[in-house]
Amino acid sequence: MKKIIVLVMLFFTFVSGGAGSTVNANFTEDRATWLWNPWMIVNDELGTLAFLENKKVNKVYVQIDRDISMSVYRSFVEKSSSKGIRVYALDGAPDWVAPKGYTSQNQLMNWIGNYQNSSTAAQKFTGVHLDVEPYLYSGWTSNRTATIKSYQSLLTQAKTSALSLKLPLEVDMPFWFDEVNYKNTYGKGLLAEWVIANTNSVTIMAYRDSAEMIIDLVKNEVALSGKYNKGLVVGVETGQTSEGESISFFEEGETYMNHELEKVKNHYKAVSGFKGIAIHHVDSWMTMNPE
Incomplete structure (x- = not known):
């Protein structure tokens, strides 16, 4: 069957x-990885690229640190692109689902928008990749229903922002979201299904x-x-x-x-x-x- x-x-x-x-x-087929320490491309861009190329990576999620100059990201994205590696702008934190936590996401999207508008085609990010992990926020224990809804609201806003940037939206998700139910203004069902349906791709x-x-x-x-x-x-x-x-x-x-x-x-x-x-x-x- x-x-x-x-x-x-x-x-x-x-x-x-x-x-x-x-x-x-x-x-x-994606062969991806997370680059959480963008200072690696400040201190050793060529070494980092050589590692990715050696491991046959074709997609990398790179943490956005606004203390790092956009020119550093432009250089890395352009060199990665020439090697067939797609670069996604990565960010996220559990407290993004807190009250007004969405402002951090808005700052990310604004930064990406400014970056894309001031970069050449070869220097532009391929997409947006979020790692929020709402279950690490205190509200997941104290008020899971509200926290789940806040997470859904956050991703809904992210989807709208990514569309305006003409970029796909991807998210990280734990394997056990297929055991988490929701019932609110977004409907009802399994959280895993909702996340998959409302983003372009999920990394589990x-x-x-x-x-x-x-x-x-x-x-x-x-x-x-x-x-x-x-x-x-x-x-x-x-x-x-x-x-x-x-x-x-x-x-x-x-x-x-x-x-x-x-x-x-x-x-x-x-x-x-x-x-x-x-x-x-x-x-x-x-x-x-x-x-």
């Missing part, structure tokens, strides 16, 4: 000309260190992404963590990680909704055991 459903999904995606299906000859934080666990964690989100003709990117962790031994590939090393990620890609490569892999993050990836 599962094979029949998958074939039907692939057929309808193909005939509708939708993106995200591997039957599309123009489909490009499927932080586990085996293909079997990752494949199982993301199956619902891959299906939902296919339903809405969106692309889901599967994110994994490389940093050292105290959250448990099964969270990160830090202990096992890069060779093992690549082997497991190939299993994930092979499992989902024929499924509409799967868009690729993201590795969190540049700093820890650079220093992880290569064996």
Whole structure:
């Protein structure tokens, strides 16, 4: 039955000309990463680019730090573009869902707008990538209903801003949002489905260190992404963590990680909704055991 459903999904995606299906000859699988420390491109732009190119990264989410000159970002984006690497403007924090927290998002969008308007085509960002993580805000515990609605409002505003900038909007999302319900002025249902439906793409934080666990964690989100003709990117962790031994590939090393990620890609490569892999993050990836 599962094979029949998958074939039907692939057929309808193909005939509708939708993106995200591997039957599309123009489909490009994402190999993405987060660059949380933009001072790396201030201090060693060429070294950072060499690392990304060596790891065959074709998409990087770069933290926006307004203390860094726009000229630094322009140089990095232009050089990345020449190497086939798309650069997304990255920012976000849990307190963005606090009362008036949206002002931080507005500042980001204003900065991006000014940047885009004063940059050449080769220097422009490809999109906007948000990492808000509302469950880390205190209101998630004290008033989850209101916090979820605030998060939805924030993303709705982000979607409008991104549209005005003519940029796609992407967000990071935990794997367990498919177990979180909402019922408010935005409707009712699962938060994971709402986020996928209302953004251009989601990178799911499927932080586990085996293909079997990752494949199982993301199956619902891959299906939902296919339903809405969106692309889901599967994110994994490389940093050292105290959250448990099964969270990160830090202990096992890069060779093992690549082997497991190939299993994930092979499992989902024929499924509409799967868009690729993201590795969190540049700093820890650079220093992880290569064996």
